[in-house]
Amino acid sequence: MGEQKSGExxxxxxxxxxxxxxxxxxxxxxxSWVTHWRIDASGDAMAEVASELGLQVHQKxxxxxxxxxxxxxxxxxxxxxxxxxxxxxxxxxxxIRAPDQPAGRIVGAGIRQNVIAGMTGAESLIIGxxxxxxxxxxxxxxxxxxxxxDAEARSAVITATKAGWELEDFTWSNRKSGRVTNAEKxxxxxxxxxxxxxxxxxxxxxxxxxxxxxEKDPLPGVRAAAxxxxxxxxxxxxxxxxxxxxxxxxxxxxxxxxxxxxxxTPRSLEAALMLAAAGDDRQDVRSRLSMAIMTRExxxxxxxxxxxxxxxxxxxxxxxxFGEHEAAAKAAIAEIEARQ
Numbered sequence: 001m002g003e004q005k006s007g008e009x010x011x012x013x014x015x016x017x018x019x020x021x022x023x024x025x026x027x028x029x030x031x032s033w034v035t036h037w038r039i040d041a042s043g044d045a046m047a048e049v050a051s052e053l054g055l056q057v058h059q060k061x062x063x064x065x066x067x068x069x070x071x072x073x074x075x076x077x078x079x080x081x082x083x084x085x086x087x088x089x090x091x092x093x094x095x096i097r098a099p100d101q102p103a104g105r106i107v108g109a110g111i112r113q114n115v116i117a118g119m120t121g122a123e124s125l126i127i128g129x130x131x132x133x134x135x136x137x138x139x140x141x142x143x144x145x146x147x148x149x150d151a152e153a154r155s156a157v158i159t160a161t162k163a164g165w166e167l168e169d170f171t172w173s174n175r176k177s178g179r180v181t182n183a184e185k186x187x188x189x190x191x192x193x194x195x196x197x198x199x200x201x202x203x204x205x206x207x208x209x210x211x212x213x214x215e216k217d218p219l220p221g222v223r224a225a226a227x228x229x230x231x232x233x234x235x236x237x238x239x240x241x242x243x244x245x246x247x248x249x250x251x252x253x254x255x256x257x258x259x260x261x262x263x264x265t266p267r268s269l270e271a272a273l274m275l276a277a278a279g280d281d282r283q284d285v286r287s288r289l290s291m292a293i294m295t296r297e298x299x300x301x302x303x304x305x306x307x308x309x310x311x312x313x314x315x316x317x318x319x320x321x322f323g324e325h326e327a328a329a330k331a332a333i334a335e336i337e338a339r340q
Contacts, residue, residue: 041181042079042092048183049077049190066186072322073098073197077186079179092180094165094189096172098197099322102148103294104140105168108161128221129154136161143229147209151218153199160196163189170294170320172197206295253278260284269297273305281309290317299325307332312340 043059046066050057055068055075066077074097081090125138127146132154138145149157164174172193180186202209210233214226251259251270259271261284272288286309292302294317303325306314315336321329 042179045181045183045186046077049186052187053190070194073194075190075194077190089177090179092176092178092186094172094174094176094193096165096190096193096197097170097319098172098194098201099320100201101167101170101172101197101320102140102144102200103170104138104145105166106145106157106161107137107166107168108164109135109137126225127154128223128225129219130221132158142225143210143233144206146213146222146226146229147206148200148202150199150209150213153196156192156196156199160192163192165189165193165196167196167200169316171316260288263288263291266297269302273298273301276305276309279309281311286310286314290314293317293321293329300328303328303332307335310336312336 043057043064046057046064049055050066050068053068053070053075055066055070058065058067063079063081065079066075068075074095076093076095078093079090080093081088083089124133124136125140125142125145126133127138127142127149132149135158160172164176165172166174174189174193176189180189204212210226210230214223214230217223217226249255251267251274253274256271256274259267260275262268268288269292272285272292275282275285276289286306289302289306289310291297293299293306299321303318303321306318310318310332315333318329318333318336
């Protein structure tokens with residue numbers, strides 16, 4: 001009788017074990033279903049956006065990619081994964097590459113801004129628009145950024161950075177945790193990034209845009225900052241011209257390195273082209289050629305030269321080339337990648 005009672009007492013424990021096992025199996029099955037639902041939902045959301053915008057969706061394993069071009073702007077949205085503390089975490093990464101974006105960094109304010117500023121030791125540039133200066137972290141050449149940031153662009157950039165967009169290396173990017181499964185959210189994020197990229201493009205040359213900011217911007221703080229930037233640029237230009245006038249001889253193989261040090265002058269670009277033709281791939285040569293491409297200064301020759309001496313670090317600049325010289329830039333990229 002004692003053994004029978006003992007067996008009866010163990011029955012509840014056995015039931016619990018069975019129930020826990022069943023619950024575990026159900027949880028695993030439910031988790032697997034949720035994962036597959038998110039994969040499918042993410043792909044469906046991208047497909048819906050692609051259909052509306054005339055883009056394409058590709059799938060590789062559990063990851064989806066939305067890619068294509070609207071006018072002359074390249075768009076990419078893709079699911080990615082990273083191993084964090086032993087667990088695999090999924091993200092949705094957005095990227096926009098548009099022509100005529102300013103060199104430098106544009107990031108939203110808040111914790112993220114403080115982390116980036118703390119890492120680089122940099123302080124945000126102030127452009128004289130209180131709302132913008134409070135909301136956005138800027139790093140780069142003040143005159144260049146002011147030329148691009150008219151009132152419309154400042155508003156668009158505030159909206160974009162609040163949505164998580166940031167600009168660096170001429171490319172807008174945005175990362176969201178997890179798989180974004182809502183087509184409206186994907187569309188809204190792309191709209192915000194596209195609006196900022198479009199608004200930053202210049203309708204005329206940079207000097208004229210900076211002058212317009214100094215004379216016609218609705219905010220007196222921006223007008224003052226632009227006027228100061230123009231004055232600083234004029235002083236630097238005068239100093240450079242004084243150096244040039246002191247050494248006006250043509251660029252030759254013998255003085256090319258000296259001329260290369262006149263970084264913003266036509267002589268320095270002539271030197272960079274000459275050195276590149278001789279196979280000199282030093283960083284100063286590649287940097288001057290990259291600057292020429294960004295400012296569209298003898299751009300065809302600069303792309304051809306960079307194809308000969310460029311490396312992975314120059315691919316971003318070449319990828320930013322659109323329009324008339326895009327084919328040459330793509331060919332240069334292929335030539336550089338073939339050497340790696």
